[in-house]
Amino acid sequence: MTGAKRTDLRREAGQRTRDGLQTAALELLAQRGQEGVTLREITDRAGANVAAVSYHFGSLKALCDSAIEHALERYLDAQLLELNALGSDATLQDVATAFARPMMRALAAGGQDLAMMRTVARVGIDPPEGWDRLAAKFDRSRRDALRVLTANLPGVGEEELIFRTRCAAGLLNWLALAPIGTELAALSAEQIERQLVPVVAGAFRGDAPTGH
Numbered sequence: 001m002t003g004a005k006r007t008d009l010r011r012e013a014g015q016r017t018r019d020g021l022q023t024a025a026l027e028l029l030a031q032r033g034q035e036g037v038t039l040r041e042i043t044d045r046a047g048a049n050v051a052a053v054s055y056h057f058g059s060l061k062a063l064c065d066s067a068i069e070h071a072l073e074r075y076l077d078a079q080l081l082e083l084n085a086l087g088s089d090a091t092l093q094d095v096a097t098a099f100a101r102p103m104m105r106a107l108a109a110g111g112q113d114l115a116m117m118r119t120v121a122r123v124g125i126d127p128p129e130g131w132d133r134l135a136a137k138f139d140r141s142r143r144d145a146l147r148v149l150t151a152n153l154p155g156v157g158e159e160e161l162i163f164r165t166r167c168a169a170g171l172l173n174w175l176a177l178a179p180i181g182t183e184l185a186a187l188s189a190e191q192i193e194r195q196l197v198p199v200v201a202g203a204f205r206g207d208a209p210t211g212h
Contacts, residue, residue: 018056020046025067030115037064069134072120076137078102083144088151095148096168096201097193099141103172104196107181108189114176121176142166149204156206168203 024045028037039060043050057063082098090098106117142165149161175181175196184192 017048017052021048022067022070025063026071030119068123071116075102075120079141086148090148092152092201092204095145096197099145100196100200104192107185107192110185114185118176121173125173164204164206168200
């Protein structure tokens with residue numbers, strides 16, 4: 001085996017360990033919150049040793065922050081994928097559905113998916129200072145929504161539409177944490193969409209008259 005091949009294998013093994021630690025941390029965080037997770041529990045679940053946490057992340061807090069950041073990035077990527085698929089003729093209902101779909105999927109799935117989304121929502125409301133690298137994705141999500149909103153609400157200024165989009169995002173975060181989110185999670189996927197999409201569309205619409 002060549003030196004380059006050995007290096008590649010070590011790198012792959014290191015990445016598997018890192019990914020396993022993040023997954024284990026996120027699962028435990030979803031169950032108990034950051035105050036209830038220990039380093040030993042994470043490493044036991046990931047099948048790694050304690051030294052691996054120090055090597056890959058530096059500390060338990062850094063590992064937890066990284067795990068939640070990774071989950072939040074996956075959420076934003078899923079939202080961007082939905083919004084990017086919208087055509088030029090998309091309605092307010094369409095953009096509301098695309099914007100809310102990752103959250104609706106988590107509510108419909110329940111269990112670990114919903115627990116993880118609640119963890120993401122909790123920190124999404126007040127992201128740590130070190131998460132600046134995700135600002136571009138937050139902004140892109142708003143801009144993709146803005147593309148359709150501007151076409152549907154031509155009389156509303158861009159600043160106002162950005163504000164409404166941020167309010168809609170905050171509504172979804174709150175929904176994941178509030179008791180009403182648990183009530184929604186007991187419904188079918190179709191019922192969740194029927195209940196939630198008009199509310200998100202209403203947040204986008206504001207009091208502006210529209211034919212959609």
